[in-house]
Amino acid sequence: MAASLLISLTLLSFLSLSSSLPSNTIIDASEILSDSGFASMALTLDLVSQTLTQRTPSLTIFAPADDAFKRSGQPALSLLRYHFCPLTLPLETLKSLPSGTKIPTLLPGRTLTVTHSSSTSEISLNNVKISRRFPIFDDGSLIVFGVPEFFDPNFQAPGPGNSPRFGPRCKSLPSKAAAMGFPGASWFKEASRDLRSNGYSSMASFLDLQLLGFNKDPTTMTVFAPNDMAMANRPTDQAQDPSIFLRHVVPCKLLWSDLINFTDGTVLPTYSDGFTITITRSGSTLMINGIPVTVSNLHYSDSVVVHGLNELLTGQATTSGSG
Numbered sequence: 001m002a003a004s005l006l007i008s009l010t011l012l013s014f015l016s017l018s019s020s021l022p023s024n025t026i027i028d029a030s031e032i033l034s035d036s037g038f039a040s041m042a043l044t045l046d047l048v049s050q051t052l053t054q055r056t057p058s059l060t061i062f063a064p065a066d067d068a069f070k071r072s073g074q075p076a077l078s079l080l081r082y083h084f085c086p087l088t089l090p091l092e093t094l095k096s097l098p099s100g101t102k103i104p105t106l107l108p109g110r111t112l113t114v115t116h117s118s119s120t121s122e123i124s125l126n127n128v129k130i131s132r133r134f135p136i137f138d139d140g141s142l143i144v145f146g147v148p149e150f151f152d153p154n155f156q157a158p159g160p161g162n163s164p165r166f167g168p169r170c171k172s173l174p175s176k177a178a179a180m181g182f183p184g185a186s187w188f189k190e191a192s193r194d195l196r197s198n199g200y201s202s203m204a205s206f207l208d209l210q211l212l213g214f215n216k217d218p219t220t221m222t223v224f225a226p227n228d229m230a231m232a233n234r235p236t237d238q239a240q241d242p243s244i245f246l247r248h249v250v251p252c253k254l255l256w257s258d259l260i261n262f263t264d265g266t267v268l269p270t271y272s273d274g275f276t277i278t279i280t281r282s283g284s285t286l287m288i289n290g291i292p293v294t295v296s297n298l299h300y301s302d303s304v305v306v307h308g309l310n311e312l313l314t315g316q317a318t319t320s321g322s323g
Contacts, residue, residue, distance in 0.1 A: 021059060021142055023049075029137045029144055033063060036136050038146060040069035048080060056106075060085040060143045062125070063136065068149045075150060081107035082153050088143050091134060094123050099261070110153050117258065126155040191306055194299040195225055200308065202231035203245075220253035223306045224277070224288060225298065230311050247272035247313055253305050256296035259286055277313065289313050 026049045033042035041063040062083045069075075084106040094114075097103075102111040103125065116124040123130040131146035138144070195204035203225040225248065234244065249271045259279065268277040280287045287293070288309075295308030 021056060025139055025142050028139070029061075029142055032137045033144065036146070038063050038065060038136065040064075040066045044074075044080065048077065051077070056086050058086065058088040058141050060087060060089040060145070062112075062130075062145050062147045062151065064150050065131065065146060065148050068147075072150055078107055079150060079153065081105060082110055082112075082151055083147075085112070088141065090138070090143065091123075094130070107153060112151060113155065117261070126151045190301060191223070191299045191304045195306065198295070198298060198308070199227050200225045200298075200306075202226075202228045203248075220251075220303050221305075222250040222252065222254040223304065224248045224250070224293070224309055224313065225306055226309045226312045230309065234312055243272045243275070244312065246270060247275040248309075250277065253300075253303065255300060255305055256307070259293070259296075259307075 026045065030042045030045045030049075033039070033045065041061075045061070045063075062085075064083065082105050085103055086106060087104065089103070097114045099114055099117055101114040103114065104111055112125045114125060115127045116122050116129075121133070125147075128147050128149055128151055131148055136144045136146055192204040192208055195201065203223075247270050250268045251271060254268075262279045264280050266279045268279070270277060277288050280290070282292070285292045291309055291311045291313060293307050294310050297305065298308045299306040
C-alpha cells in the first residue's frame with residue numbers, strides 16, 4: 001500500500017511538466033457520458049475541463065449519476081476535483097488494489113480509499129460502488145467510471161478503533177429471519193457429505209433436518225461447525241433446540257482469506273435472531289466469540305463455506321439491530 005501511494009505521489013510531482021489531455025478526448029468523453037445517461041456530468045465536464053485538466057496528461061474520472069446532481073445541486077469545484085484522479089486506472093487495476101489503498105485526486109490533501117475486498121467482483125471507493133463493471137469511456141489517456149452518488153471528502157475508512165457494527169460483506173438480518181425460512185436443501189448436500197467424512201456428522205445431520213422441506217433459491221452462507229464431540233457434550237435441554245444450529249450460520253460466504261482480513265471486533269450476524277459472532281485474535285489464532293477456528297475451508301463452493309470448531313458457540317446474544 002505504501003509503495004503504491006509513493007508511486008502515485010511521484011507521478012503527481014511530474015504533472016506540472018506534462019502536457020494536457022487533448023481537447024477532442026474531452027469532447028468525445030462528454031458526448032458518450034451524455035449518451036450513457038450522465039448528462040449532468042457531461043455538461044459539467046464541458047464547463048470545467050479547462051480548469052481541471054490543464055497539465056494533466058492522464059486522468060480517471062468518477063462521474064456521479066444525474067440523480068446525484070438532482071439531490072445535491074451543482075457541486076462546488078472543490079468537490080468535483082475529488083472525483084478526478086490524475087492517473088489512468090483501468091478496471092483490472094482498480095480490482096487488484098487492496099482494501100485501504102489511497103488513490104490521489106485533484107483535490108489537494110484528499111485521497112479516495114479503496115473499500116472493496118479483493119475476493120469480490122464489486123469495486124467500491126469510500127464505500128460507494130462503481131455503477132458498472134466496465135468504464136463508460138476509455139481511450140487510454142482518459143477513463144470514466146460511473147458512480148451513483150458524490151464521494152464524501154471527509155470519509156474515514158473503518159479501523160480497529162471504529163470498525164463497523166456488522167462486517168462489510170454481511171448485513172444485519174431482519175428481526176424475523178428465522179420465520180422467513182432457511183435456504184434450500186439440495187445444493188447443500190456436498191457440504192453435508194464433507195462434514196460427515198471429517199468428524200462433524202452430528203452437525204451434518206442437524207443441518208439436513210433444518211433444511212428439509214425448504215425449496216428456496218440458493219443463497220450464500222458460512223457455517224462454523226462444531227465437531228461431534230462438542231455436539232455430544234451439549235446440554236440435554238438444548239439437544240433439539242434449532243438455535244444451536246442457526247447461531248453457527250452466517251448469511252454470507254466468508255472464506256478463510258476473508259476472515260483473517262477482518263479487524264478485531266468485527267461483528268457478524270447469524271440466522272439465530274439476536275445472536276451475533278465477534279471476531280478477535282489470540283496471537284496468530286482467529287477466535288469467534290472466544291472460540292478458536294480449528295479447521296479452515298473444510299468445505300467451500302459458490303454458495304457455502306464451512307469452517308470447523310472444537311466447541312459450541314455461546315455468548316454474544318444481543319438485541320437484533322442494536323448498535
